[in-house]
Amino acid sequence: MKKIIKKEPKTFKIKLNGKLVLAYEGETVLTLARRNKINIPSFCYHPDLSVKANCRVCVVEIKGSVKLKTSCSTLVEEGMEIITDNERVKKARETNLELIYASHVERCGGCSYRFDCNLLSTAKEYDLEVSRFKDRKKTRKTYKFANAVEIDGTQCIDCRNCLEACVNQGISYLELSGKGIDQEIVPKKDKKFACVYCGQCALHCPVASAQEQDQSLELEKLLKLKGKTVVVQFAPAVRVSLGESFGLPYGTNCEGKIVSALKKLGFNYIFDINFAADITTMTEAEEFMERLADKKAIWPMTTSCCPAWVAYAEFYHPELLPHLTTARSPHIHGGGAIKAYWAKKKNLKAEDIIVVSVVPCTAKKYEAIRPELKYKGKPLVDFVLTTRELAFLIKKNRIDFVNLPDGKLEPMFNAGSGAAAIYGASGGVMESALRSVASFVCEKGKDPLCDARLEFKEVRGLEGIKEAEVKLGGKKYKLAVVNGLGNFSKLLPNFSKYHYIEVMACPGGCLGGGGQPIPTTKAIKEKRMAGLYNLDKKRTIRRAHENKEMLAFYNFAKENGLAKQLLHTGFKKSKGSILTSTKDNN
Amino acid sequence: MKAKTKKTSLKKNGATHVDLINKIESAALVGRGGAGYPVAWKWKAVEEALKSEKEAYIVVNGAEGEPGVKKDAFILEKHPEDFIFGLNLAFEFLGKNKVKKIYLFLNKTYIKSSANKIRKILADKKYSDLEKKVEFFSKPLDAGYIGGEESSMLNIIEGKKGEPRIRPPFPTTSGLFSKPTLINNVETFFDVALVAKDEYRGDRFYTISGAIKKPGVYRFPALMPIENVLKQSANYPNFDFFVQIGGNASGEILNKEQINVPADSAASIMVYDKNKTDEKKLIEYWLKFYFNNSCGQCLTCREGTYRLYEMIKAKTYDQKIFWDIVSALDDSSFCALGSSLPIPLLSYYRNIKGVEKV
Numbered sequence: 001m002k003k004i005i006k007k008e009p010k011t012f013k014i015k016l017n018g019k020l021v022l023a024y025e026g027e028t029v030l031t032l033a034r035r036n037k038i039n040i041p042s043f044c045y046h047p048d049l050s051v052k053a054n055c056r057v058c059v060v061e062i063k064g065s066v067k068l069k070t071s072c073s074t075l076v077e078e079g080m081e082i083i084t085d086n087e088r089v090k091k092a093r094e095t096n097l098e099l100i101y102a103s104h105v106e107r108c109g110g111c112s113y114r115f116d117c118n119l120l121s122t123a124k125e126y127d128l129e130v131s132r133f134k135d136r137k138k139t140r141k142t143y144k145f146a147n148a149v150e151i152d153g154t155q156c157i158d159c160r161n162c163l164e165a166c167v168n169q170g171i172s173y174l175e176l177s178g179k180g181i182d183q184e185i186v187p188k189k190d191k192k193f194a195c196v197y198c199g200q201c202a203l204h205c206p207v208a209s210a211q212e213q214d215q216s217l218e219l220e221k222l223l224k225l226k227g228k229t230v231v232v233q234f235a236p237a238v239r240v241s242l243g244e245s246f247g248l249p250y251g252t253n254c255e256g257k258i259v260s261a262l263k264k265l266g267f268n269y270i271f272d273i274n275f276a277a278d279i280t281t282m283t284e285a286e287e288f289m290e291r292l293a294d295k296k297a298i299w300p301m302t303t304s305c306c307p308a309w310v311a312y313a314e315f316y317h318p319e320l321l322p323h324l325t326t327a328r329s330p331h332i333h334g335g336g337a338i339k340a341y342w343a344k345k346k347n348l349k350a351e352d353i354i355v356v357s358v359v360p361c362t363a364k365k366y367e368a369i370r371p372e373l374k375y376k377g378k379p380l381v382d383f384v385l386t387t388r389e390l391a392f393l394i395k396k397n398r399i400d401f402v403n404l405p406d407g408k409l410e411p412m413f414n415a416g417s418g419a420a421a422i423y424g425a426s427g428g429v430m431e432s433a434l435r436s437v438a439s440f441v442c443e444k445g446k447d448p449l450c451d452a453r454l455e456f457k458e459v460r461g462l463e464g465i466k467e468a469e470v471k472l473g474g475k476k477y478k479l480a481v482v483n484g485l486g487n488f489s490k491l492l493p494n495f496s497k498y499h500y501i502e503v504m505a506c507p508g509g510c511l512g513g514g515g516q517p518i519p520t521t522k523a524i525k526e527k528r529m530a531g532l533y534n535l536d537k538k539r540t541i542r543r544a545h546e547n548k549e550m551l552a553f554y555n556f557a558k559e560n561g562l563a564k565q566l567l568h569t570g571f572k573k574s575k576g577s578i579l580t581s582t583k584d585n586n
Numbered sequence: 587m588k589a590k591t592k593k594t595s596l597k598k599n600g601a602t603h604v605d606l607i608n609k610i611e612s613a614a615l616v617g618r619g620g621a622g623y624p625v626a627w628k629w630k631a632v633e634e635a636l637k638s639e640k641e642a643y644i645v646v647n648g649a650e651g652e653p654g655v656k657k658d659a660f661i662l663e664k665h666p667e668d669f670i671f672g673l674n675l676a677f678e679f680l681g682k683n684k685v686k687k688i689y690l691f692l693n694k695t696y697i698k699s700s701a702n703k704i705r706k707i708l709a710d711k712k713y714s715d716l717e718k719k720v721e722f723f724s725k726p727l728d729a730g731y732i733g734g735e736e737s738s739m740l741n742i743i744e745g746k747k748g749e750p751r752i753r754p755p756f757p758t759t760s761g762l763f764s765k766p767t768l769i770n771n772v773e774t775f776f777d778v779a780l781v782a783k784d785e786y787r788g789d790r791f792y793t794i795s796g797a798i799k800k801p802g803v804y805r806f807p808a809l810m811p812i813e814n815v816l817k818q819s820a821n822y823p824n825f826d827f828f829v830q831i832g833g834n835a836s837g838e839i840l841n842k843e844q845i846n847v848p849a850d851s852a853a854s855i856m857v858y859d860k861n862k863t864d865e866k867k868l869i870e871y872w873l874k875f876y877f878n879n880s881c882g883q884c885l886t887c888r889e890g891t892y893r894l895y896e897m898i899k900a901k902t903y904d905q906k907i908f909w910d911i912v913s914a915l916d917d918s919s920f921c922a923l924g925s926s927l928p929i930p931l932l933s934y935y936r937n938i939k940g941v942e943k944v
Contacts, residue, residue, distance in 0.1 A: 054884045095886075132907070158882070
């Protein structure tokens, strides 16, 4: 047998700005420099995407090279001497920066990315004007994908990250039209393609040209109006990522600070979508049990809480729709719990309550307006904000997020079980459901030795497709987790061999969602994920069906014949995504 | 026994291999596309890459997209036999069963003018293996100048946008469809043929155009000074003039005192009547060419060529920004198209006006 020896990367010393530093074979000059705390600006570079070297901003001088080199595309070599900041480098870099500013129509006043904008920060650092040239893209269109995502052609700097992100998702809805200065990112006209609203384009855009359709300012106005009951609920993944926008370490759990920040922003009541995730788990686990009891049941059952996956299935694979669990997604469950149950107990009218969800997702904006998800004629959730939009509102209102005390949730609902906490990670939804299914199965068999497993580590992690076989109540079940829509086609040929499949459109699950802070990279996702699993361990209850407050609502819904109205949903074949385009007149 | 046979045949093949590559090496043959890379190195690199890959491609570059260069057209027209002979040598050198396909990537008008001739030659029995592998590929009209840049060409053949690729990897190891690929200019294959037949005298083809009496393609020694080329082709002007060498867009401008050197790059010579040349129009022509031919992939070239062209069309513009952009193109463009824009501009200022701009 051959021993597998993991090869340590070769190291050598090279000169970086005159100083000898340790370099790892195979790393780029950009990585080396950043590791050594030398800030080289870049726009097109994203560690999870291919190196394109098209923004030309990260240029450096390599001794012996006739021309400057882009540090993102140049691998370190023994004997290399790199200079990142001499006059020559600065001159080319500054010109290129000015050319980038010239290709982006600045509308900073209304831009929710302005506190995190690399264009503005580099302009400040290099003391450059952002508007020295006449804008050449003024007449370009903004393409809006339903109410979820948009690509504003006037702001695009042609880095093509969105294009690649869309291809990686297995969607390829975007394409590059034209050539030279006429090139433009546009949606494909071919009706065989449709947007699933996942927002991965936005997550990889360095200049907020691809972006969520921003509702933060509209909401801000609403919060200032008196006499409205504006309530908010925030999603599992938001708590471990929002802190990044304020300089906190990746993966820091900020749930208490988020509650305080939301209070300061003027929300009347704060809820946790984790509570609602327990409703989802309960509904989904019960459906799994029902399918087990039904000889004619359709297998496998798949999750359906990811609205981009639903949009994908409805357009690309309508034949699979009967496999999707009819359990609604957490924030929609939350909206129902608030409007139909909490309101009643509070003596409020459902129609007077405005429910806002803060989620790591762009597709949930679209989910919230789906016609079947209404209560008394109005949407269950009225506003959907991304993690980024919330970060913007906190910054805009000069709230000192880092120093906020932990706030308290609206007490009728709670912060959910440990099973809810892991909803934000790929595999988490399945694990949550399995925790309950395992308990239900044992209870049914009434075998005191039955092992109601708690953790299902085999479905965790960032691998594209995760497969496992578990034994519950003496029976074996085959599981698969699709982590990122781009992996779905690989699973499809084996679809029918499983019992239960989780699909999350965004790689990493919601913690890598299209509405998350920028940058989001694989390394950052790992830390957010660790944050979620830590939270799970700290929760006093770790199984959804043990959440008594949740059960109170759940039983209320069932006993009042509201299960269909509050717990379940349906899906139907779609002809395509919703596309509108607008032109700005300024 | 078996092993022995194998060894002999290898040795036999090896002998012709070594023979040809040695000849090419001692003739110091360099690629005639413009970059001047040693031919033997390139062939050996593909051969080496084939040790770990099963198949390779050959691509003939006859895109000839720059105004003022017409030598490939001339060779395809006048010397198609030698061109095919040279191509066949490359085919045999890499191994007939290893070369999956040979693309003749040609300027659209050249396909019209020479495809039939080439097909006729290929119909000869001695080329029956070659003929099976050869495919004509017409450079798309909108591919422009960049369509002849070798990695853009590979992208076009693959059905992608005609844009240059990041290097490394180089086409010799990972070219067309990620396979080792030998890319040579039409003239290079012609030269290889002459070398193999011991007829190579170190000549090359010069496209001469502009304010002269006898424009056309001429064959002279590669090292002949430009001045002599003009004189021997009876094109030496009797008025004050300057020349552009290696393409009417990207070529370097030399004054008449500077032409005692060989023409490099694509060996074209454009003669300008100094008194009749409108400087502004000339510069505008260059900038327009670059603007129109920029593929748009990289920022500096896409935005830079656009801004420069806009500025030159305007009556007044900021000189500092103008030359800053020229300098950024020189130093930080993605490919040789962008980085060649400064060549005519800076050499014009330096050699004709006596001004160092950047």
